[in-house]
Amino acid sequence: METIKTLKNVPDQHGFFGKFGGQYAPEILKPALDELVEAYSRLRQNQEFHDELYRLNSTYSGRPTPIYFANRLTGHAGGAQIYLKREDLLHGGAHKINNAIGQALIAKYLGKNRLIAETGAGQHGTATAMVGALFGMETVIYMGTKDIERQLPNVKRMKLMGADVVPVNKGSKTLKDAVNEAMRDWVTNVETSHYLIGSVVGPHPFPMIVRDFQSVIGEEIKLEFPEKYGKLPDIVVACVGGGSNAAGTFYPLVDENVDLYGAEAGGIGESAGNNSASLSLGSSGIIHGAYTYMIQNREGHIIPTHSVSAGLDYPGVGPEHAFWKECGRVKYLPVSDEEALETFKLVSKLEGIIPALESAHAISLALKLAKEKSKDTRIVVTLSGRGDKDLDSVLGM
Amino acid sequence: MDATTPKFKRKHSNGEKLVAAYWVLGYPSVKESMSIFRTLNEAGADIIEIGYPYSDPVADGETIQDAIQKALTEGVHLDQLWKVSSTIANYSDPFVMTYGNIPFQFGLEAFVEKAKQSGIAGAIFPDLLPEVYPNVLKGIPPAFLISPNTSLERAEFIAQQSQSFIYLITRLGTTGGRNFQDKRLEKLIHSIKSKRNDIPLMVGFGISSQSQAIQAFEQGADGIIVGSELIKKYQTGGKSQVLEFVSELKEVAAQFSGNS
Ligand SMILES: Cc1ncc(COP(=O)(O)O)c(C=O)c1O
DSSP, X not given: OOOOOOSOSOSOTTXXXXXXXXXXXXXXXXXXXXXXXXXXHHHTTOHHHHHHHHHHIIIIIOOSOOEEEOHHHHHHHTSSEEEEEXXXXXXXXXXXXXXXXXXXXXXXXXXXXXXXXXXXXXXXXXXXXXXXXXHTOEEEEEEEHHHHHHTHHHHHHHHHTTOEEEEEOSTTSSHHHHHHHHHHHHHHSTTXXXXXXXXXXXXXXXXXXXXXXXXXXXXXXXXXXXXHHSSOOSEEEEEOSSSHHHHHHHGGGTTSSOEEEEEEEEETOSSTTSOOOHHHHOEEEEETTEEEEEOBXXXXXXXXXXXXXXXXXXXXXXXXXXXXXXXXSEEEEEEEHHHHHHHHHHXXXXXXXXXXXXXXXXXXXXXXXXXXSOTTOEEEEEEOBBSGGGHHHHHTO | OOTTSOHHHHHHHTTOOEEEEEEXXXXXXXHHHHHHHHHHHHTTOSEEXXXXXXXOOTTOOHHHHHHHHHHHHTTOOHHHHHHHHXXXXXXXXXXXXXXXXXXXXXXXXXXXXXXXXXXXXXXXXXXXXXXXXXXXXXGSOBOOEEOTXXXXXXXXXXXXXXXXXXXXXXXXXXXSOOOOOHHHHHHHHHHHHHHOOSSOEEEESSOOSHHHHHHHHHTTOSEEEEOHHHHHHHHHHHHHHHHHHHHHHHHHHHHHTTOO
């Protein structure tokens, strides 16, 4: 039998991307995970669901987003042409809304009227608060107290839109602990609540569901780029925290002749605790319900991570990225705090676009790649969000 | 049943009701936890669950989380687990309860080997469902969890997969005392026991009083598991309270023994 060369028919029915993914979760969640698998496979075939998703994506979020040729940035790099996929222009200021709307719709179809979410930078919490208001659902957001301090404007936004923001004062007081608390809430209230997870992480089917809702990013690139420029881009770059904007960007392109690069948070150094680069500097293990790459010590305890960008400051990564890394389809490279900060300022000055610190990691990597390539090479970078939220932390430094 | 059959299985087949006691290794210090494990022995706990601390204990409630956090700062490591199990094995049946990433990083085969050498009679990994439970790891007889929202069909499947005991959670949520979900629980207990009775059906995650233990036995449980409540007792009244509570539960168990 001839094997069909595709990386698209993952995960398998147990949620595995090769050896990664699966359901490493407490039994109490199993019925809810099964219910979600079943509901999603039904909704995937449901035209009404797709129509509603499409309508909200276009009228509420502002899709499709433009692909912008960054002329001065390209000139600065002096090599390949750099294009920005403008997810920063979406309602709420980041790609997170793509997933939030999709999952809120699932919750609606499941008859669940309460949304639980975790947030690090507050961007996913904000997106969840938005859809909570949009659908009239009770919304509870778990956020580490350390993140609450460094992302105060987003906390205010969430509260204004009616979400209950619950401070998490455990462990490292950041995103990983917020995920733990959100899972505990779900375990307790699983019959009335949907856990609107914010990235391509967690037990199956979350990595698949979030990837699918974020894939609108890559689909738009795949549609628009050849129309305008005659062919697909040569290189596509996205930043990787949990990995949702990157998975959504890459997935529609994995079978195409396009080089894919993920930019991870290299922080202030390669030793554990100084970065959040699970794929490029971590090792494989179980975190938050999936077998994937993570930052851990020798015994397997999760180590608190570091990144200047709260949205990338997470010790795990989506299992599909672990799969792409292992089969060599995507290259993952660390970008340091310093490089990201420099790029944050550079893009603001040259293009009048203030990128999120997360996205600045991706642009920084794209600039490095552009310098080594010829002028007819085209690079698309997913600009996952806008940087207004980061002004205090950047300018205060 | 042969010479290697663990004590708790013999007791079960003799119609004795069981009490399992959970404690976190390293809480409040490594030394004190060793002494508490001795106390649990003295009180007559039939199974002693050694909670091995993990940095991200998602299935545990506030009380145990805090104890785990403290234990981690005390610098607990696996050598202590092997050591304490070997000691416990002289009197009772030690079980290890921790999260999947610990054996994954140690190496599954090496973990099983060490556990066997240390007399560990069973293992509980709350984040390893039967579907993803590595075969090698079954070298330590697994106790799988069944929760109140598990379907009857799935409960039977899980019961079949279990090799040491069957761990029935009494309520939705994490470890720690709260309400029983009576009707559903009783139905589950009967359904499971009608399919599998060679290993005990243990009930846990909510036992904080003698009356709850009585209720569990009345509903048909073969044994009960206490954890969070022991930590609370210790925090208010020290080791003597722990000893007293486990002894009381043993009395309750004795009242129900022999009439299964
Ligand atoms: C703008 C932006 N980009 C990227 C991320 C990282 O998430 P992911 O890797 O899931 O896209 C975040 C997370 O908060 C974000 O706010």
